[in-house]
Amino acid sequence: xxxxxxxxxxxxxxxxxxxxxxxxCQYSADDGSATDWHMAHLGMLANxxxxxxxxxxxxxxxxxxxxxxxMGLYSDHNEASLKRVIEHCRxxxxxxxxxxxxxAGRKASAQRPWEGGGALKAGEDPWxxxxxxxxxxxxxxxxxxxxxxxxxxxxxxxxxxxxxxAVRIGFEAIExxxxxxxxxxxxxxxxxxxxxDQYGGSLENRMRFxxxxxxxxxxxVPKSIALGARITGNDWRDGGISTDDAMAxxxxxxxxGLDYIDVSSGGxxxxxxxxxxxxxxxxxxxxxxxxAGITTRVVGLITAPAQxxxxxxxxxxxxxxxxxxxxxxxxxGWHAGAELGAExxxxxxxxxxxxxxxxxxxxxxxAS
Ligand SMILES: Cc1cc2nc3c(=O)[nH]c(=O)nc-3n(C[C@H](O)[C@H](O)[C@H](O)COP(=O)(O)O)c2cc1C
Numbered sequence: 001x002x003x004x005x006x007x008x009x010x011x012x013x014x015x016x017x018x019x020x021x022x023x024x025c026q027y028s029a030d031d032g033s034a035t036d037w038h039m040a041h042l043g044m045l046a047n048x049x050x051x052x053x054x055x056x057x058x059x060x061x062x063x064x065x066x067x068x069x070x071m072g073l074y075s076d077h078n079e080a081s082l083k084r085v086i087e088h089c090r091x092x093x094x095x096x097x098x099x100x101x102x103x104a105g106r107k108a109s110a111q112r113p114w115e116g117g118g119a120l121k122a123g124e125d126p127w128x129x130x131x132x133x134x135x136x137x138x139x140x141x142x143x144x145x146x147x148x149x150x151x152x153x154x155x156x157x158x159x160x161x162x163x164x165x166a167v168r169i170g171f172e173a174i175e176x177x178x179x180x181x182x183x184x185x186x187x188x189x190x191x192x193x194x195x196x197d198q199y200g201g202s203l204e205n206r207m208r209f210x211x212x213x214x215x216x217x218x219x220x221v222p223k224s225i226a227l228g229a230r231i232t233g234n235d236w237r238d239g240g241i242s243t244d245d246a247m248a249x250x251x252x253x254x255x256x257g258l259d260y261i262d263v264s265s266g267g268x269x270x271x272x273x274x275x276x277x278x279x280x281x282x283x284x285x286x287x288x289x290x291x292a293g294i295t296t297r298v299v300g301l302i303t304a305p306a307q308x309x310x311x312x313x314x315x316x317x318x319x320x321x322x323x324x325x326x327x328x329x330x331x332x333g334w335h336a337g338a339e340l341g342a343e344x345x346x347x348x349x350x351x352x353x354x355x356x357x358x359x360x361x362x363x364x365x366x367a368s
């Protein structure tokens with residue numbers, strides 16, 4: 001029996017398997033609102049065989065977006081447009097739905113990747129960014145304004161408001177984006193946070209920003225909805241977040257009421273490079289799962305069904321997330337199920353393509 005395709009309870013939410021679609025920005029929103037692209041893209045992923053799909057980084061305020069095309073949950077229109085897409089996906093597919101809520105911090109005001117991926121230039125409608133300290137993400141990036149205590153409270157409130165919108169839309173899971181160099185990660189990492197107030201210095205102080213948001217959001221997210229965070233497992237550079245720090249962060253967030261942790265890594269500055277080997281975050285996730293004792297998902301170059309199966313079967317993580325692999329093969333879950341001998345739910349319209357039925361055809365093909 002497949003471990004990958006065994007059910008799991010993610011906090012209060014029952015999922016039929018442990019395959020998750022990782023959040024992936026599409027840079028195709030209109031002032032934060034979902035568009036026809038999201039109908040097609042998320043509609044496609046609704047039938048990828050994953051138990052849970054996490055909607056891309058969806059920003060808690062307009063100035064917290066990465067690009068002009070990024071999603072948001074800061075207006076009634078944003079909320080209505082995303083609700084429409086999720087309702088469509090539920091009618092069309094089998095997956096359950098989560099949303100990642102985010103603030104880009106000093107990595108905001110950027111070009112879409114296919115338009116350069118750097119900081120927006122004059123004439124491209126750039127905006128002022130905020131960060132823990134006056135340190136840009138890299139050469140050519142905007143110098144962030146140092147977040148005041150008022151800004152910090154405002155961002156926290158924005159996370160709470162977006163979480164309320166996500167609850168109204170009916171998501172089964174809400175995920176806080178605490179990785180990839182965006183605002184919360186930039187507070188956590190000593191590379192980007194040089195503050196001397198209660199939000200800087202010791203690890204406890206640097207975790208204060210993300211912990212306060214986690215607690216405030218937990219208060220408005222009912223216990224029937226899973227609340228988690230994507231954290232950075234390692235900054236992959238000297239003087240940055242180590243796996244021990246990530247462990248402390250995971251433990252603290254568990255105490256703050258989160259149901260799960262997703263382990264990603266890297267991205268604190270423009271010049272950091274992640275390892276490029278298969279499953280490069282798995283060792284970190286294994287430590288967090290065992291030592292922090294929280295439901296743990298792992299992401300990063302997990303592409304083959306046997307690889308994903310082994311991660312779960314060997315107890316290294318509770319769930320796996322796939323990003324690029326799912327864009328490349330949006331029926332990955334169906335194909336992995338077939339390879340691992342597991343039944344994967346599919347909509348009745350597509351039942352005739354189920355493996356049971358194509359197996360004899362393959363036999364005929366082999367015989368001839
Ligand atoms: C097109 C694209 C958009 C992404 N956008 C997000 C995002 O919105 N939030 C996030 O946490 N990670 C984002 N990521 C990172 C992925 O979620 C994932 O962690 C990363 O691609 C590594 O997993 P993979 O090797 O399975 O692709 C994005 C990756 C890609 C390729």
